[in-house]
Amino acid sequence: MTYIAKPRLHHPTLQRNQVGYTRRDYEGAISTLCAGCGHDSISAAIVQACFELDIEPHRVAKLSGIGCSSKTPDYFLGNSHGFNSVHGRMPSVLTGANLANRELLYLGVSGDGDSASIGMGQFAHVMRRGVNMVYIVENNGVYGLTKGQFSATADAGSKSKRGVVNMDAPIDMVSIALQLGATYVGRSFSGDKAQLVPLIKGAIEHGGAAFIDVISPCVAFNNHPGSTKSYDYVREHNEAVNRIDFIETRAEITTGYAPGAVVDVQQHDGTWLRLRKIHDDYDATDRIAAMNYIARHQARGEVVTGLLFVDPEPHDLHAHLNTVATPFNALGEADLCPGAAALEALNRSMR
Amino acid sequence: MNAPNKPETMRPASHTRPLAAVNDFVVKFANVNGSGSASANELFAKAILRMGVPVSPRNIFPSNIQGLPTWYEVRVSEKGWLGRRGGVDMMVAMNPQTWDRDLKEIEPGGYLFYDSSKFVPHEKLRDDVNVIGMPLTEICNATYADSRERQLMKNILYLGALSVLLGIDAAAIEQLFGEQYKGKERLLDSNVKALHLGRDYANECLEPVGLRIERRDAVGDRIFMEGNSAAALGAVYGGATVCAWYPITPSSSVAEAFARWCQKFRTDKATGQAKHAIVQAEDELASIGMVVGAGWNGARAFTATSGPGVSLMTEFIGLAYFAEIPVTIVNVQRGGPSTGMPTRTQQADILACAYASHGDTKHVLLFPEDPTECFEHTAAALDLADRLQTPVFVMTDLDIGMNTRLCRPMKWDDSRRYDRGKVMTAAELEAGRDFGRYLDVDGDGIPFRTYPGTHPRRGAYFTRGTTRNAYAKYSEAGPDYVYNMERLLKKFDTAKALVPQPVVRKSPRRTQLGAIYFGSTSPAMDEALEVLEEHGENLDTMRVRAFPFPDSVREFIEAHDAVFVVEQNRDAQFKTLLVNELQVDPQRLVSVLHYDGTPITARFIIGRITAAVSGTRGGAIGARRRGGALGGE
Numbered sequence: 001m002t003y004i005a006k007p008r009l010h011h012p013t014l015q016r017n018q019v020g021y022t023r024r025d026y027e028g029a030i031s032t033l034c035a036g037c038g039h040d041s042i043s044a045a046i047v048q049a050c051f052e053l054d055i056e057p058h059r060v061a062k063l064s065g066i067g068c069s070s071k072t073p074d075y076f077l078g079n080s081h082g083f084n085s086v087h088g089r090m091p092s093v094l095t096g097a098n099l100a101n102r103e104l105l106y107l108g109v110s111g112d113g114d115s116a117s118i119g120m121g122q123f124a125h126v127m128r129r130g131v132n133m134v135y136i137v138e139n140n141g142v143y144g145l146t147k148g149q150f151s152a153t154a155d156a157g158s159k160s161k162r163g164v165v166n167m168d169a170p171i172d173m174v175s176i177a178l179q180l181g182a183t184y185v186g187r188s189f190s191g192d193k194a195q196l197v198p199l200i201k202g203a204i205e206h207g208g209a210a211f212i213d214v215i216s217p218c219v220a221f222n223n224h225p226g227s228t229k230s231y232d233y234v235r236e237h238n239e240a241v242n243r244i245d246f247i248e249t250r251a252e253i254t255t256g257y258a259p260g261a262v263v264d265v266q267q268h269d270g271t272w273l274r275l276r277k278i279h280d281d282y283d284a285t286d287r288i289a290a291m292n293y294i295a296r297h298q299a300r301g302e303v304v305t306g307l308l309f310v311d312p313e314p315h316d317l318h319a320h321l322n323t324v325a326t327p328f329n330a331l332g333e334a335d336l337c338p339g340a341a342a343l344e345a346l347n348r349s350m351r
Numbered sequence: 352m353n354a355p356n357k358p359e360t361m362r363p364a365s366h367t368r369p370l371a372a373v374n375d376f377v378v379k380f381a382n383v384n385g386s387g388s389a390s391a392n393e394l395f396a397k398a399i400l401r402m403g404v405p406v407s408p409r410n411i412f413p414s415n416i417q418g419l420p421t422w423y424e425v426r427v428s429e430k431g432w433l434g435r436r437g438g439v440d441m442m443v444a445m446n447p448q449t450w451d452r453d454l455k456e457i458e459p460g461g462y463l464f465y466d467s468s469k470f471v472p473h474e475k476l477r478d479d480v481n482v483i484g485m486p487l488t489e490i491c492n493a494t495y496a497d498s499r500e501r502q503l504m505k506n507i508l509y510l511g512a513l514s515v516l517l518g519i520d521a522a523a524i525e526q527l528f529g530e531q532y533k534g535k536e537r538l539l540d541s542n543v544k545a546l547h548l549g550r551d552y553a554n555e556c557l558e559p560v561g562l563r564i565e566r567r568d569a570v571g572d573r574i575f576m577e578g579n580s581a582a583a584l585g586a587v588y589g590g591a592t593v594c595a596w597y598p599i600t601p602s603s604s605v606a607e608a609f610a611r612w613c614q615k616f617r618t619d620k621a622t623g624q625a626k627h628a629i630v631q632a633e634d635e636l637a638s639i640g641m642v643v644g645a646g647w648n649g650a651r652a653f654t655a656t657s658g659p660g661v662s663l664m665t666e667f668i669g670l671a672y673f674a675e676i677p678v679t680i681v682n683v684q685r686g687g688p689s690t691g692m693p694t695r696t697q698q699a700d701i702l703a704c705a706y707a708s709h710g711d712t713k714h715v716l717l718f719p720e721d722p723t724e725c726f727e728h729t730a731a732a733l734d735l736a737d738r739l740q741t742p743v744f745v746m747t748d749l750d751i752g753m754n755t756r757l758c759r760p761m762k763w764d765d766s767r768r769y770d771r772g773k774v775m776t777a778a779e780l781e782a783g784r785d786f787g788r789y790l791d792v793d794g795d796g797i798p799f800r801t802y803p804g805t806h807p808r809r810g811a812y813f814t815r816g817t818t819r820n821a822y823a824k825y826s827e828a829g830p831d832y833v834y835n836m837e838r839l840l841k842k843f844d845t846a847k848a849l850v851p852q853p854v855v856r857k858s859p860r861r862t863q864l865g866a867i868y869f870g871s872t873s874p875a876m877d878e879a880l881e882v883l884e885e886h887g888e889n890l891d892t893m894r895v896r897a898f899p900f901p902d903s904v905r906e907f908i909e910a911h912d913a914v915f916v917v918e919q920n921r922d923a924q925f926k927t928l929l930v931n932e933l934q935v936d937p938q939r940l941v942s943v944l945h946y947d948g949t950p951i952t953a954r955f956i957i958g959r960i961t962a963a964v965s966g967t968r969g970g971a972i973g974a975r976r977r978g979g980a981l982g983g984e
């Protein structure tokens with residue numbers, strides 16, 4: 001049994017958010033991942049982001065594929081429906097779910113094997129369709145559940161635990177998401193909660209295809225010298241382009257920072273992303289410049305993190321299809337069935 | 352018109368009596384793909400229908416856009432036989448590439464209609480066939496300046512000539528033109544002119560032939576429709592809101608028709624907003640994944656595909672079976688295996704669909720016989736999928752899907768309500784009703800589900816393809832697994848009473864022989880039975896309309912000494928399914944198998960059944976009647 005329910009003891013002084021939930025209400029079952037796994041930190045960041053944004057847990061649908069990362073939706077948001085689907089195919093399931101009810105928040109959780117290898121096609125197409133979702137890849141460069149094979153995001157030249165050197169070119173999920181039209185693209189590190197939580201909050205409020213690549217070291221199979229996805233390597237090579245403050249107020253905000261150091265981006269729902277620039281030459285609203293910057297810096301072995309691109313006015317699949325506001329799963333016969341008279345008229349036209 | 356080096360315009364067959372028939376013959380058009388012949392040929396069929404005489408046209412086309420041979424075969428049958436008859440009484444040979452084989456197909460005493468603009472040497476003709484030459488190219492070149500028009504009008508010209516030869520009313524064709532070119536007066540005018548150009552030539556230069564259309568009232572209120580279009584309309588009526596698909600012959604026109612019907616019926620007139628979503632996915636894995644996601648989230652969703660698509664979908668089909676998610680799949684079958692014969696028909700995905708995916712799985716299959724049933728079964732499949740929380744296949748095929756078929760008018764009862772199955776509501780959860788996602792509360796094997804987002808604190812569960820207990824918690828415990836697998840079997844048993852039941856026809860005379868058939872075999876079977884009865888061979892028949900097989904199927908088999916199982920594949924897949932699922936004696940079942948890619952014919956069925964029952968020729972049934980063991984085919 002790898003399922004262990006958490007005891008539901010609520011301390012009476014636990015803080016409640018505006019919708020009446022404590023942080024514990026956003027948790028799930030006890031994680032069965034290895035102690036120190038980066039994925040658990042990401043689960044904690046999701047819990048914190050949802051709690052702080054006052055999201056009702058049952059209004060979230062969490063979907064995943066197969067692998068260590070895809071098991072994590074069981075470990076957060078226990079009051080949300082979850083769907084652990086088939087390997088590499090979470091994006092299509094999420095797309096269908098999103099079409100059925102546009103009112104929920106769709107959170108896709110996947111791994112580098114799930115999204116960059118077997119699921120590369122579906123990853124690409126869900127981005128280009130602009131499905132309104134938060135898509136998080138928990139990226140450790142390795143297959144954990146099958147014990148340490150390289151994944152497609154492993155850097156060329158990086159070494160496996162057994163000493164094998166990867167010769168294949170790596171797939172950079174962030175660059176691909178940018179190229180395919182994702183409207184919110186970020187990268188973070190599971191060990192940097194201060195960066196990750198606001199990045200997730202911004203993605204939740206985004207309203208289009210939001211993608212976050214989170215480097216999440218595998219303590220069991222990919223945390224050794226020679227790996228480029230280890231805690232030490234990422235800490236040493238992390239090049240954050242900005243720090244994000246996520247501001248929920250829908251009103252105009254005034255900045256106390258010197259011009260140039262701060263960029264305020266208002267998303268379509270009125271929330272603000274305040275980007276404190278670390279690199280002056282980085283513009284997170286310029287897709288092509290972002291792709292250039294990332295390519296240049298990655299060539300030097302740096303891991304570029306932060307909010308890498310945001311389109312404040314995204315379109316989503318429902319907008320492309322011009323669908324009605326009512327969720328499809330709430331439409332009944334009166335909306336959907338043309339009825340007997342219309343059928344009789346059709347019969348007449350086919351004689 | 353006759354130049355000295357051309358064969359005469361009309362040359363009767365020598366030593367062979369010209370075929371003569373009224374309202375009972377086969378005309379086949381041999382054309383080049385992309386030459387614009389399709390719409391003229393369809394007009395030909397429809398005009399006969401407007402004269403009250405049943406027709407069944409069939410497209411025989413290549414996997415190609417332009418330049419390859421294509422045929423359109425029209426069977427005219429006052430008696431209403433809609434299956435392929437086999438043989439051709441008049442060949443309209445417009446394609447030099449296929450001249451030799453087209454010529455061979457003509458019945459002795461039959462007719463060859465061809466474009467005599469170019470010289471055809473005598474040895475390229477048949478002495479026992481009546482030759483009708485018409486210089487179509489010459490006339491078109493003399494009449495039209497534009498090269499495309501020269502090509503297109505050739506088709507209308509031969510339509511005009513044939514209408515005179517066979518006695519088709521010009522008025523019926525003109526009326527069809529009027530409907531087709533409503534508001535396009537210039538096109539209407541030029542087509543009518545071309546029609547009469549053809550008619551005038553035929554009246555002046557050609558002799559009447561022995562094949563005649565005479566006005567009757569044998570069509571009744573039947574409609575003329577393609578199965579794929581009907582299935583798509585069934586999806587609209589059945590309440591499907593999500594269609595995810597990937598183009599594949601012969602199923603693409605299901606999704607395309609769904610788009611057209613939705614444009615008509617599902618688009619808000621004021622806002623232009625859609626009460627449906629159609630996504631052309633990147634592949635079949637994604638299309639079925641989207642259907643699974645939408646079904647999980649409470650929307651009715653379907654995909655349409657063909658054999659290779661089903662192969663790609665099988666992992667997801669297993670997930671939907673095990674995680675119990677409603678899914679509707681319209682499988683327009685084509686010739687397999689592999690890419691097989693993409694533009695030919697077969698019923699060869701029976702086993703692949705019945706047991707799709709790894710592990711122990713069984714799936715609900717529906718077998719529509721014609722476009723009307725494509726409509727009915729697709730709407731029913733959406734109800735069944737919700738009721739049973741499982742994948743449901745509508746097993747149509749190219750013959751039904753891509754040909755216009757004369758069939759019963761479609762009906763809908765406005766008091767009919769969608770069966771959304773067992774869905775626990777927020778109010779029930781709030782009232783404290785116990786929710787176990789995989790708990791058999793009613794003894795029918797069907798558990799309750801909840802839609803995501805229903806209740807703030809109750810009813811959420813984790814859907815997975817891994818094993819779990821009745822409350823959807825991960826479990827690898829043997830008893831939990833066995834409980835679930837047994838419940839799934841019970842649910843499949845429950846399905847027997849919910850699916851469309853078999854249609855039985857008792858022979859007028861008592862008989863120990865039976866026949867089981869399904870799907871597109873119907874018209875050929877109906878005809879074969881009547882002919883067999885005329886020859887004193889009586890059979891009780893059962894048309895099976897769904898899997899799982901209701902108990903009546905086993906009872907039918909056990910009530911007969913021998914039962915023919917007629918199907919359109921090599922390996923007797925339906926028979927295998929019968930034997931496997933019903934534990935009937937395989938020796939009772941005698942296969943009649945047709946699988947060359949063309950639709951099965953009455954002639955074929957009659958031949959096989961007659962051979963099997965004929966004692967003198969050592970047929971299987973005959974041998975049994977003589978006391979020997981009955982061997983299957």
